[in-house]
Amino acid sequence: MAGTNRIPKPKLQAVALAENGPAVILIEPQLGENIGMVARAMLNCGLTDLRLVRPRVDWPNEKAARTSAGADLVLNQVRLFDLTEEAIADLSHVYASTARRRDMTMTVLTPAEAAREMHSLSAENTPSGSIGVIFGGEAMGLNNDDVVLADKIITTPLNPGFSSLNLSQAVLIVAYEWLMLIDKTPARELVMSETRPANKSEMAGLFEHLERELDNGGFLRVREKRPIMVRNLRIILQRADLTEQEVRTLRGVIKCLTGTFAKKVDQSAVD
């Protein structure tokens, strides 16, 4: 439950991310919409190097531009190739993303493990852009000749009864796992603006204020139950991870309620 008292500034820069990120190579993609969504997913994760081998649609493509949601940085530098071999010629390590098991003795990685390996490789002295992942077309996926061009296979573990990912979803998961290894976002953060977590003295002040008024109102009048009731109320408020501002708000609430409550109190209401 760690928290900080400011809205974090962006910690990543797209350009810096893209420098060593993997190239994405689509073999015979069939739908402009999917190419656009691939570009969008790539840029979401800071990747920019998109290559198309024999796309089945015209290029540039209007539908791709629409579904890319403004990922021009990716679309404007797309490169087209006739052969997969040409598209990967400058790369030193290539992965094939496929859902199907092949009758080939190859190493299969999860996307998370592939991301770890790609980071290790790009942390060495390999030149920028030397890693790539190839993805097959929507209908058939990769053929075995293309798979063999890769060093290793990436397969996303999915529901085995329904394991076919949309092309852009398959790209997203690989790109997302890549980004997660760079990203430093805290897993859990109480986001506050212009305030800070209440300190223990402020919490004690709130507890004492509340308990004093509950004593006055008769809510804690049963002596043997008082300690456990006080403890339970403190636990509830403690669990709420209050900010300093919220403590002041709640003390205002108590004041308001006691002003009102005083007029209406009768014995049945405090049981």
Place this chain on the structure above:
Amino acid sequence: MAGTNRIPKPKLQAVALAENGPAVILIEPQLGENIGMVARAMLNCGLTDLRLVRPRVDWPNEKAARTSAGADLVLNQVRLFDLTEEAIADLSHVYASTARRRDMTMTVLTPAEAAREMHSLSAENTPSGSIGVIFGGEAMGLNNDDVVLADKIITTPLNPGFSSLNLSQAVLIVAYEWLMLIDKTPARELVMSETRPANKSEMAGLFEHLERELDNGGFLRVREKRPIMVRNLRIILQRADLTEQEVRTLRGVIKCLTGTFAKKVDQSAVD
């Protein structure tokens, strides 16, 4: 580099996965295509409980059916609601997925951390289907009134210069992180069919066969270089993680080449 010698059987069952998985609640989704892709992404990850609040398209929806790629299990049990409050009424823990920072003091989780928390919650005695994640519409995302209905916020860390995910991509990442905590797929596996990793005795047989032929051919004739050349060749072959079948193939290759090579050998070729 651990490997097993069989193609793994599916380890997950969609129905079992779905039992405790989070419900997905879309608030005012605008495009049937996206609803269908959400259904597909959910079923890819074993989730089945999809709820729509005031969808901006007719329901059932033909475009959703098409882009769902057969995720009927999800589409056929979609429930419609007028109010977000109604759509989440049966849930005990609700998360709001949003990319935008809000001026609200709420806990923000990464998708991975949210998945860990959801698993902890569903591992307790909470009834099936008691967790849900709400997602806003394509254009505007969630409004603050809907965000406040949630216990916590989920924000996917992304390229801060281009952080708006497609709706189905946002759902996929949350569902994928949920699934990854259940999944037992080895991160790295050498997949083999009808063979097994070569053992050290088979590797030694290969090394000795190769070195004997290279001695015969004169490739290792410089005495002081022989140890390092032998070591390097062994390292190359060792790194290839050979199977028993592949060792036999390579020994066949050596036999073939020595038959051929013997006819062509001259001094320049062996330097």
